[in-house]
Amino acid sequence: MKQINQYVDNVKKQLSSVKKTPVTPETIGVVDEVKDGIVTIRGLQSIGYGDLIVFENNEQAMVIDMLEDSVGAIVLGNYLGITAGQLVRPTGKTLSIPVSDQLLGRVIDPLVRPVDGLQPIKTDTYYFIERSAPGIVQRQSVSVPLQTGTKAIDALIPIGRGQRELIIGDRGTGKTTLAIDAILNQTKGDVICIYCAIGQKNSKVASVVNLLKKNNAIDYTIVVKASASDPVTLQYIAPYSATAMAEYFMDKEKDVLIIYDDLSKHAWAYRQISLVLRRPAGREAYPGDVFYLHSRLLERSARLNDKNGGGSITSLPIIETLENDVSAYIPTNVISITDGQIYLEADLFNAGIRPAINVGRSVSRVGSAAQTKAMKQVAGKLKLDLAQYRELSAFSQFESDLDEETKKLLNRGAKVTQILKQKQNHPYTLSTQVAVIWAATKGYLDDLAIDKITLFEQNYLQDLQTRGKALLVEIEKEKKVSEALEKKLEPIVKENVAELMQEEKA
Amino acid sequence: MDSAHKQKVTIITTYRLGEDEISRITQHIPNLSEYEVEQIIDKNIIAGIIIKTRSTMIDLSLKSELQKLQLMMYETN
Incomplete structure (x- = not known):
């Protein structure tokens, strides 16, 4: 009782002491248009790229487009509750995700909300989903092999830790299988794996998760899922978010293997956002910055030198081609960004040569330095x-x-x-x-x-x-x-x- | 500035403000008289005051404070 009285007195004292409410003018905006996950907002002058804003119904969005008196933002989640005329406020934060060791073995969406029906991830560490790549000073060249467990790759197209090796081929040529096999081979536990599904069928993601579970590979793997049914905005941020998780482990001096499955669909998602934002369309209707979209992502794969902990991110981006056309826009872009490609062919696959790697057209530009004697x-x-x-x-x-x-x-x-x-x-x-x-x-x-x-x-x-x-x-x-x-x-x-x-x- | 095109300032409160109340606001914002002042009565903000002009807002309403509290409780939950 005494305690309660004391508490009441305390509150009274706090209330009676005239504390000036801080009067801070804030910038606000008004929703102008809502179109398919993308919102145009009038006002909001002093806002930067990547800033988080919040709507009246507490739904959040990330700013990705700024014009003279309006901004475009992508809604992270359900955009159905947002109507024209609603007030928008800046949160003063840049989009970041919680990261921790608890992520291992989990299936999550790009905003680290669990989709496996388990407890949410609780942590105090946050990482920006967009971070600039490590500079030249922090890096060292690829020197340690990453064993994929596939004979043809380890012998002919060796992959080193910190390398970016593209897996390219038509649908149904075993691209995902090859990547998953690389995860299954990391049984020694010295490599943390991240499988980032972008625009995939939910059934496919489910079968990958089951396969990982069956082979006890889920314990050292994180599955980041933005499937075909998820908003296009989540598909767009998925690989960046997955890389932020990889960077957390790299900063903890670990080696990470990350698989982006696949970047063609990621480019599609970005194309959709860009077209809705009325950005000028270029070749194949992709916007002008679609090269930078992937180069800034893949540049974050690195092998840090010992002074910086010696961690690494190895990435295996996947690109799906149509009718073996590697000279389409996105394939050529990603081929030129990566340190080599593994080229899968439907003809070889049908001839029973599996994995259907075309050894002649596949290369690894830096991996041979890491191959064992x-x-x-x-x-x-x-x-x-x-x-x-x-x-x-x-x-x-x-x-x-x-x-x-x-x-x-x-x-x-x-x-x-x-x-x-x-x-x-x-x-x-x-x-x-x-x-x-x-x-x-x-x-x-x-x-x-x-x-x-x-x-x-x-x-x-x-x-x-x-x-x-x-x-x-x-x-x-x-x-x-x-x-x-x-x-x-x-x-x-x-x-x-x-x-x-x-x-x-x- | 042409008086016909005066910039508009919107004041949102739960009841119509009297002269003295407006003059007290003018004490804090001396150039308020240069603007066209519009008063809106909105019981939804519960208590307090919101002053708006173009894309700037001073939100001193109880409603937004409660919302902030709600968000904080949700996040720490």
């Missing part, structure tokens, strides 16, 4: 074999009798192509990749029939797991293929080949 040893020969094979295979179709040397090269190329096939959601460790590719490039499989290659690989790997465990451990540890190791691998390969050859004869 063991992989370099076996991949050098592999590249040569494949290059010769490509050159000859087109040519050889016209000639009936080929010389021995050409036949040999064609045979080797066919075998090597077979050995690069891989089942989806079965990432390989570095050592198994090296062991398999080593067998193919050394020519041990040349006498084997093409349809037996997959069987050989299966038996061989099983054999290695039982008999040759020590060899795999050695590759994993030493990261190189020594002569002594080769001598030990040779009999295992030969035995397996012989076994299959005998079966064939019998």
